[in-house]
Amino acid sequence: MFDGHGLDLSAAPSPTSVEEMRARQANIGRLCDDDSLLIIVNNPEATRSADVEYPYRASSDMLYFVSWDSPDAVFCLSNSSGELKSILFIPPRDVIKETWTGIRLGLEGAEGQFPIDKAVSIDEMKNVLSTLLDGCKNVFHQRGLCSTVDDIVDQSLLETSRTRQRTGSGPANLCDPRPLISELRLFKSDSELELLRYSCKIASASHIEAMKNASAGMNEYQLQSIIEGCFKYNGSQWSYPSIVGGGDNATILHYVENDSPVKDGDLVLIDAGCEISGYASDITRTWPINGKFTEPQAILYQLVLDSQLAAISACQPGQSFDAPHNAAKEVMAQGLLDLGIVEGPTLDEAMSPEQLGTYFMHRTSHWLGLDVHDVGVYAPDDEPRLLESGMVLTVEPGLYFGAWRPDIEVDEKWSGIGIRIEDDILITNDGHEILTHDCPKTIEELERIIGTSS
Numbered sequence: 508m509f510d511g512h513g514l515d516l517s518a519a520p521s522p523t524s525v526e527e528m529r530a531r532q533a534n535i536g537r538l539c540d541d542d543s544l545l546i547i548v549n550n551p552e553a554t555r556s557a558d559v560e561y562p563y564r565a566s567s568d569m570l571y572f573v574s575w576d577s578p579d580a581v582f583c584l585s586n587s588s589g590e591l592k593s594i595l596f597i598p599p600r601d602v603i604k605e606t607w608t609g610i611r612l613g614l615e616g617a618e619g620q621f622p623i624d625k626a627v628s629i630d631e632m633k634n635v636l637s638t639l640l641d642g643c644k645n646v647f648h649q650r651g652l653c654s655t656v657d658d659i660v661d662q663s664l665l666e667t668s669r670t671r672q673r674t675g676s677g678p679a680n681l682c683d684p685r686p687l688i689s690e691l692r693l694f695k696s697d698s699e700l701e702l703l704r705y706s707c708k709i710a711s712a713s714h715i716e717a718m719k720n721a722s723a724g725m726n727e728y729q730l731q732s733i734i735e736g737c738f739k740y741n742g743s744q745w746s747y748p749s750i751v752g753g754g755d756n757a758t759i760l761h762y763v764e765n766d767s768p769v770k771d772g773d774l775v776l777i778d779a780g781c782e783i784s785g786y787a788s789d790i791t792r793t794w795p796i797n798g799k800f801t802e803p804q805a806i807l808y809q810l811v812l813d814s815q816l817a818a819i820s821a822c823q824p825g826q827s828f829d830a831p832h833n834a835a836k837e838v839m840a841q842g843l844l845d846l847g848i849v850e851g852p853t854l855d856e857a858m859s860p861e862q863l864g865t866y867f868m869h870r871t872s873h874w875l876g877l878d879v880h881d882v883g884v885y886a887p888d889d890e891p892r893l894l895e896s897g898m899v900l901t902v903e904p905g906l907y908f909g910a911w912r913p914d915i916e917v918d919e920k921w922s923g924i925g926i927r928i929e930d931d932i933l934i935t936n937d938g939h940e941i942l943t944h945d946c947p948k949t950i951e952e953l954e955r956i957i958g959t960s961s
């Protein structure tokens with residue numbers, strides 16, 4: 508009997524509390540300052556074909572401040588001389604529409620369950636939002652997401668630019684809220700970390716399940732279905748389209764076709780993560796489909812693993828965001844020099860974009876949170892940011908020797924090998940925590956586990 512891949516679903520953390528979301532609203536209200544209005548527009552629905560929509564994903568900012576996860580919603584937070592008021596515009600109850608697309612909470616239901624002072628029908632947004640705009644000085648609104656809201660804001664700015672000289676009131680400045688919101692979202696709270704840990708736990712179990720059920724000749728989509736089935740079984744969904752590439756396909760960074768058999772003797776690279784209450788995990792593992800690394804595969808795999816471990820060691824508070832990347836590059840370049848794959852002759856030259864960059868062409872890390880490539884400035888004032896407790900980042904060095912590439916010439920034994928190893932790391936007060944520690948990655952661990960259920 509299917510056992511949920513060994514996870515205890517009752518251990519799932521609670522979604523973020525209403526109190527915490529109210530505190531986040533207070534934080535952003537303070538940052539926006541007095542006489543401001545913050546507007547957050549939820550993502551629109553997208554048509555897949557004819558009457559079929561893509562699965563809906565709310566905007567991460569809407570999830571962060573309100574956790575409202577359906578479309579046609581606009582959140583407004585006004586700060587009038589320090590007094591905050593939050594309003595959520597949503598579709599009202601409508602039996603005919605609900606019969607087709609699902610029961611709605613309605614205005615009263617939303618007011619009772621969500622961190623808002625008032626819910627207003629989206630049909631009344633034009634009037635109510637215009638009045639809110641009349642009463643503020645600074646409008647924090649990201650243009651380009653919803654033309655209806657853009658038009659209301661534009662109209663208000665246009666009209667008040669005429670009257671402002673007379674009355675001195677009405678919106679004067681249009682500001683982008685994203686830099687302020689990003690700074691808040693970059694530092695994860697205890698409850699966010701619980702959700703991230705759980706997301707990493709599900710993703711780790713899912714990768715293990717694919718390893719256990721693997722055998723030579725399986726199609727990439729069969730491995731994908733095991734991983735994504737495990738996500739779903741445990742109440743999560745993918746946080747980005749899964750990458751499952753066997754052999755040469757592993758050398759395409761964003762390979763998503765996932766439709767080829769993985770040949771005996773080939774490595775398979777699986778980059779797949781899930782999200783729970785919006786919080787993403789992001790794991791890559793690379794392993795031999797038949798359970799045994801060949802000697803060249805093992806040499807390159809160990810090199811990528813050593814460089815990843817060096818990068819993880821550099822994940823310390825006070826280190827710069829670039830430190831893990833530099834550590835990974837140094838180990839990788841030295842290894843490629845020793846193997847004669849790059850010429851150097853110095854380590855600095857071996858680390859250059861022309862040498863190491865030919866085979867390791869991406870960055871080592873990105874922030875992780877409500878978005879898999881989460882928000883937060885990497886280099887404020889062009890200086891790499893220092894890592895601080897509460898930040899979460901990935902560490903994912905890789906080496907790629909695509910046999911399809913006309914621009915490289917490597918010994919036959921390395922050709923067609925692509926390897927990436929990716930873990931999710933929380934910076935703590937005294938070092939780091941590897942959130943994805945459940946997912947095996949040493950050669951011995953992998954060879955022990957692959958194919959044990961097939």
Ligand code: GLY
Nearest residue numbers: 747778789903929
């Ligand atoms: N899965 C996308 C990435 O690793 O950045």
Ligand code: MN
Nearest residue numbers: 789901903929
């Ligand atoms: Mn990543």
Ligand code: MN
Nearest residue numbers: 778789790929
């Ligand atoms: Mn990834």
